[in-house]
Amino acid sequence: DAGVIQSPRHEVTEMGQEVTLRCKPISGHNSLFWYRQTMMRGLELLIYFNNNVPIDDSGMPEDRFSAKMPNASFSTLKIQPSEPRDSAVYFCASSSRTSNEQFFGPGTRLTVL
Amino acid sequence: AQSVTQPDIHITVSEGASLELRCNYSYGATPYLFWYVQSPGQGLQLLLKYFSGDTLVQGIKGFEAEFKRSQSSFNLRKPSVHWSDAAEYFCASTGGGNKLTFGTGTQLKVEL
Numbered sequence: 001d002a003g004v005i006q007s008p009r010h011e012v013t014e015m016g017q018e019v020t021l022r023c024k025p026i027s028g029h030n031s032l033f034w035y036r037q038t039m040m041r042g043l044e045l046l047i048y049f050n051n052n053v054p055i056d057d058s059g060m061p062e063d064r065f066s067a068k069m070p071n072a073s074f075s076t077l078k079i080q081p082s083e084p085r086d087s088a089v090y091f092c093a094s095s096s097r098t099s100n101e102q103f104f105g106p107g108t109r110l111t112v113l
Numbered sequence: 114a115q116s117v118t119q120p121d122i123h124i125t126v127s128e129g130a131s132l133e134l135r136c137n138y139s140y141g142a143t144p145y146l147f148w149y150v151q152s153p154g155q156g157l158q159l160l161l162k163y164f165s166g167d168t169l170v171q172g173i174k175g176f177e178a179e180f181k182r183s184q185s186s187f188n189l190r191k192p193s194v195h196w197s198d199a200a201e202y203f204c205a206s207t208g209g210g211n212k213l214t215f216g217t218g219t220q221l222k223v224e225l
Contacts, residue, residue, distance in 0.1 A: 004156075031211055043203065043215040056212060091156060100145050100164070100207055104156035 004105035006092050012111045018080040021108045024073055025094030033102060034067055034077050035091040043091075049075065082112045115140040117206050119216035126194050127224045134189040134219050136178075136204030144206040146187040147213070148178055151201045160202075163187065174198070199223045 005024040013019055025032045033048040047057040052069045060067070064083070069075040079086055089109050093102040116139045126132055138144055145164050149157040161172025168180040178189045187204060204216040 033211075033213075042217045045212060045214075048211055050211070093157075095211065100211070101147075101159055101162060102213060104149075104158070106156045 004092055004094055004103055006090075006105035006108050008108060009106065010109045010111075012113065013082055014113050015083055016081040017112075018078065019082045019086075019110060019112075021077040021090050021092075021110070023075045023077070023092030023105060025075070025092070026096075026103055027073065028096060029094035029103070030072070030097045031095045031102075032069060032075050033093040033095075034075070035093065035104075036088045037091060037107070038088045046077070079110075082110075084112045086110060087112050115144065115206060115208055115214050117204050117214050117216040119202075119204055119219050121219045122217070123220045123222065125222040125224060128196050129193050132189075132191045132194045132198070132221070134202050134204075134221070136187045136189065136216060137185050138187060138204075138206045139185065140206060140208055142208065143182065144208055146178075146180060147205045148172065148176070148187075148189045149203045149205060149215075150174075151203065151218075153200075157203065160189070194221075194223055196223045196225055 007022045031050050034046040037043045046059045047067045049069045067077045089107045091107045093104045095102045118137045147162045148160040151157050160176045161170050163170050163180045171177050176191050180187050201218045201220050203218045205213045
């Protein structure tokens with residue numbers, strides 16, 4: 001198995017631009033999680049899905065952030081418009097219904113200038 | 114709300130020395146507990162997990178952790194550290210659901 005796949009690995013954009021981060025979970029996993037990691041706040045859960053349905057989005061910072069999971073093998077996290085304070089590493093993780101273990105992708109390092 | 118505390122931000126040990134990284138959790142019932150390791154520029158890799166049963170759990174790379182309910186702790190240990198163990202270590206917990214709460218991490222430096 002290729003593990004959780006995230007793209008792009010690095011993204012540099014200018015303030016005000018739209019940013020879309022992508023994630024492909026491990027095949028057969030039914031839960032998908034988006035995390036953000038910063039020096040100041042550590043690892044924060046933004047949102048998670050079960051069976052493609054958003055279950056808890058209480059960690060989404062504000063309306064500029066949105067996440068979708070149109071099918072079991074793909075999810076996006078969109079920031080529109082982006083701001084410099086959104087600069088962080090964004091991780092996607094997935095888990096199966098039989099285990100609480102989450103498998104993490106390599107992350108997307110986002111820099112907003 | 115549950116929380117996870119890792120009191121040590123940085124730890125430095127000599128190669129070959131023993132290691133203990135501290136983790137305390139705050140949760141009414143018995144949580145599910147995890148230790149993850151993150152190497153620079155990488156994602157998080159699971160070292161070990163505790164759900165129930167034997168309170169001493171073995172993980173990958175020679176790591177182990179012991180769940181102590183009386184101390185609300187789940188400390189990570191390794192008898193002999195290798196230079197390749199230098200990384201950041203995160204303790205995490207859930208209340209049985211899907212939502213992981215992470216500690217702030219402990220940065221491990223290994224001196225040769």
